[in-house]
Every structure is written in C-alpha cells, then in structure tokens.
Amino acid sequence: MRGALIRSTAALRALPWIGPVLVLIAGVVVFPAGYMVWTSTRDLSPYGQDRGPAGLGNFRKLFAIDELGSILAHTVIWVIAVVVITLVLSAALAQFLNKQFPGRTLVRMAILVPWAASVVMTTTIFEYMLDPDVGIANRFLVDIGVLDRGFGFTKQAGPAFLVAIGVAVFVSVPFTTYTILAGLQAIPAEIEEAGRVDGASSWQRYRHLTLPQLRPAIAVATIINIINVFNSLPILQVLTGSIAGFDADTTTTLTFKLIRQNQQVATAAAMSVLNFVLIAVIIVVYVRFTRSAREEAR
DSSP, rough: OOHHHHHHHHHHHHHHHHHOOOHHHHHIIIHHHHHHHHHEEEOOOOTTTEEEEOHHHHHHHHHTOTTHHHHHHHHHHHHHHHHHHHHHHHHHHHHHHHOOOOOOHHHHHHHTTTSSSSSSHHHHHHHHTTOOTTTTHHHHHHHHTTOSSSSOOOTHHHHHHHHHHHHHHHHHHHHHHHHHHHHHHHOOHHHHHHHHHOOOHHHIIIIIIHHHHHHHHHHHHHHHHHHHHOOHHHHHHHHHSSSSSSTTTHHHHHHHHHHSOOOOOOOOHHHHHHHHHHHHHHHHHHHHHHHHHHHOOO
C-alpha cells in the first residue's frame, strides 16, 4: 500500500513535465486513431457525408472483396522484400562508408540524394527510364542485345510490382545506411582490435562482435522501414496505379482505390482500421522477437 502511494505521488510530481508530451500523443496519435475507428462504423456517402451508424457493415463489405486475400499476400511480400533487401544492402554500404578512403565525405553526401529527392519524382524517373518506347533503360537493353524490343516493365502487374520493390529499396537505403553507420561509429574501437588480436577473421569479427552491437540500430531501422514501406503509396501508385485489377495492389493502394475509383469511403475507412491493426501486430511481434533474441544472447 505504501509502495503504491509512493509511486502515485511520484507520478503526480512528474505530471507537469510529461503532461505536454501526453497531450501531444493524445492529439497526434490517440484522437486520430479513435476517430478512424469511429468513422469505420459510420455509413458515409461517396463524398464523406455521415448518413448514420453502419455497425460492422463496412467490415463485412471489406471482407467480401474477393481479391482481399491476394492483396494481403502482396502486402506481406512487399514489406518483407523491401525491408530485408534494404537492410542487407545498407549494412554492407554502412560497413564500407565506415572505412577511411579518399572522397568518403562526397560519397556519403551522394547517398543522401535518393532520400532527399521527392519519392514521386524519383519513381516517375524510373517509370520513364523503363518505358518500352522511349525509355533509356529499355533502349540500352535492346542495343546490347538483351532484348529484341522494348519490354513493358511497368505495363504488367508482375514486372511492375518487382520494379516498385526495387525503387522502394533505392529510396530506403540512404536512411537505413546512415542509421546503421551511426551504430557502427558508436562501437568502441577496442572491441574490433580485441577480435583482431585473438586471430578472428573479418567475418567472425563482424558476426560475433560488430553485429551484436548493431542490434539497437538495426531494430530502429527495421521498425521505421516496416512502417514506411507498409504505408507507402506514391511508388506503387505511380508504377502500378494504371494497371487494371488488383494483381499489384497492397492494402494501402486498395484503400486509395476504394476512395478514388470506387468511391467507397466507408469501406476504405474499414480498410484503414485493418491496416492499423496489421502494422501494430507486425511491430509487436518484431519487438518481442528481438527482445527474446537479446535475452537468449545474454
């Protein structure tokens, strides 16, 4: 009883300091999430007019979409492929940038360009490069004999989806590289030197000494990438938005199509709630997995 009273008193004393943060969280996270859930239970007109309660009707319409299962599968493939490839490339690039070499500062600045540029602009450039008629990439492949004629990389669902994965990796690598690079630079040089003295190879030093120290940086980069990639709309919309059907859609692009093409605002609201639940579950599972791995390593 006394311990509970002490904790309550300490919480009240800290309230003036954490109060603004709690208000910010309530305004930026809690209220929008609550309003989103409430909206998903309303009967909305194509123009967003509230026509009264709908109960779970919007969710029934959502789960009645025949392609929803394949769209969920596309979403899983999209997130896993982009995040895993990004992490692998970024880890290798960060290791390279952590070494001393002439022009390192210039290379580090150049890597930031895809991150600093507009995602829509970057994706549009790739779309024009891969155009079957005027795209410079298609023309190059024809000139060197790889293709007999221009191929519509962004005109078919499968190839366009793969191109979108490549573009998403391209724009995700800079942030992830710098996050891992910051983790590398925080590792004391004595750890690497101790492994070298003990006769460990480069891979053994990286696997057993460097990588465990990078887990916090990799965890942060992974979570942020999962959120960004899961909610990514511009890349897929530019590259696959004109393709008929749902063969290249994720749950995010489905939400966009429900609003813009089908004018099913209420069903899109239900899809937004499902998206929120999915990303929350993914992050919770990932955090628990990394925590368990950390405890086992100890």
